[in-house]
Amino acid sequence: EAEVAQSPRYKITEKSQAVAFWCDPISGHATLYWYRQILGQGPELLVQFQDESVVDDSQLPKDRFSAERLKGVDSTLKIQPAELGDSAMYLCASSPLSGGVNTGELFFGEGSRLTVL
């Protein structure tokens, strides 16, 4: 069964360091999302890609966060410098359709859990 792959699963870093997360969506899925889920809360969208183009990054803290999907396949989310408040689960999801949010057809990876010390 096709899955969304994410790495690393766990990352511990000190504040002010740089950290990067990688996501490989399900093959053929044009839409890719990065969500942040703080412990005890629901996921919140950081950035949405349609192929290699950013569709929505209105909630991405652009002073420290960046995301790219250069060839419209896999994606990288970077944080530099990391802050204590960035500790969270970073979830990648993909969808075969741009309207996948309307049918819930988002397939999530297992996430990358970040702890900033």
Added chain:
Amino acid sequence: QKEVEQDPGPLSVPEGAIVSLNCTYSNSAFQYFMWYRQYSRKGPELLMYTYSSGNKEDGRFTAQVDKSSKYISLFIRDSQPSDSATYLCAMSRAQKLVFGQGTRLTINP
């Protein structure tokens, strides 16, 4: 005030009980409604989605939407220990998906 409100629980019930999970929302622009299940240290997975008011059944799960009251529910019949997870409601408007906080559910054998 959050757009989507969900009681975080935790909720603990005995095996075989009927479970009721609920969310309220404030924005009438929401048109699509979903329930996700999230096991510990895993990503969310879609359980059900609905568009219109009314009930939708899938096995032991029933999703209910009341747009007039801005209230959605998920019922789990004959609950099993394997149903222990966090349940997230979610709803979409203008191509944006907004999640509730999640309710942590434990089914005790």
